[in-house]
Amino acid sequence: MVMEGGWAVIEEGGNKFIELPGAPLETFGVLFGPTESDGISASARVFASGKGRRSPTFAVGLNGVGGYKLQVSPAKKRLELYRGEELLKSVPFEWESGTWTVLRLQSRKVKDGEFAIEGKAWKNGSAEPTQWTISHTDNTEVPAGRASIWGAPYSGTPIRFDDLAVTKAG
Numbered sequence: 001m002v003m004e005g006g007w008a009v010i011e012e013g014g015n016k017f018i019e020l021p022g023a024p025l026e027t028f029g030v031l032f033g034p035t036e037s038d039g040i041s042a043s044a045r046v047f048a049s050g051k052g053r054r055s056p057t058f059a060v061g062l063n064g065v066g067g068y069k070l071q072v073s074p075a076k077k078r079l080e081l082y083r084g085e086e087l088l089k090s091v092p093f094e095w096e097s098g099t100w101t102v103l104r105l106q107s108r109k110v111k112d113g114e115f116a117i118e119g120k121a122w123k124n125g126s127a128e129p130t131q132w133t134i135s136h137t138d139n140t141e142v143p144a145g146r147a148s149i150w151g152a153p154y155s156g157t158p159i160r161f162d163d164l165a166v167t168k169a170g
Contacts, residue, residue, distance in 0.1 A: 010160070017047075017162040020151040027057075031064065031146040033166035038115055041106035041169045042147035045124055047160040050074060050097040054155040060103040062117075064145020070105040070119035070134070071150070079121050081134050088136045093121060100124035100162075107142055108169040115142050 007030055010019045020028055033042065040062060048056045055074035059082075062068045069082040072095055079093035095101060105119045118132035147166045151159040 015162070017160045018149070018164075020153060020159045020161075022153045022156045022158050025152070025154055025156070027150060027152040029061075029065070029148050029150040030161075031148050032164055033147040035064075035144050035146055036166075037063065037144040038107045038109045038142045039169050040147070041104060041165075041167050043102065043104040043163070043165045043167075044149055045100045045102050045162045046072075046149075046151075047100045047162070048097070048151075048153075049155060049157045051155040051157055055095075055097070056155050056157065056159050057150075057152045058101075058103075058159055058161075059148075059150040060105050061148035061150060062105055062107050062145070063143045064148070067143055067145050067148075068105060068107065068117050069148070069150060070103055070121065072101060072103070072121055075154070079119070079134055081117065081119055081136055083117075083138070088117075089134050091134050093133070096123060102128070104128075106169040110137070113139055113141075115139075 059069040059071035066084040071080045074095040081089045118135040120133040
């Protein structure tokens with residue numbers, strides 16, 4: 001389900017992916033997969049590039065529009081975890097322009113009334129980190145919703161999303 005934006009399915013070299021054009025300079029999203037609340041993981045590969053001092057931002061999310069987002073913010077050199085528009089946590093992250101980056105975000109119930117939201121990001125082709133890069137414990141009930149991808153092409157260049165997946169957490 002396209003929230004907004006000129007998203008298109010593009011084929012290049014026999015590979016199909018979803019592309020967000022480099023203009024306009026807004027944040028756009030797509031919802032995909034089943035409606036779930038917890039015990040779920042979403043992942044995607046993202047290709048983006050900077051232009052001069054401008055860099056895009058991109059994210060994978062869980063639990064619908066107002067749910068959680070794991071966002072790469074290259075201009076800040078940060079990997080950020082949001083719930084809706086609220087920044088929950090931020091850790092240092094070195095992004096490389098013009099390469100594919102893998103994002104994985106999961107939500108799981110730890111015990112009654114406590115949920116772990118965990119994320120990681122890494123350069124495609126390198127080993128997946130064994131530990132979660134960023135995590136947050138939430139005592140608020142996790143809303144049911146679909147997984148999502150988000151992009152803001154601040155660099156004026158397209159952002160490509162591939163290998164979208166929704167799986168059981170763990």
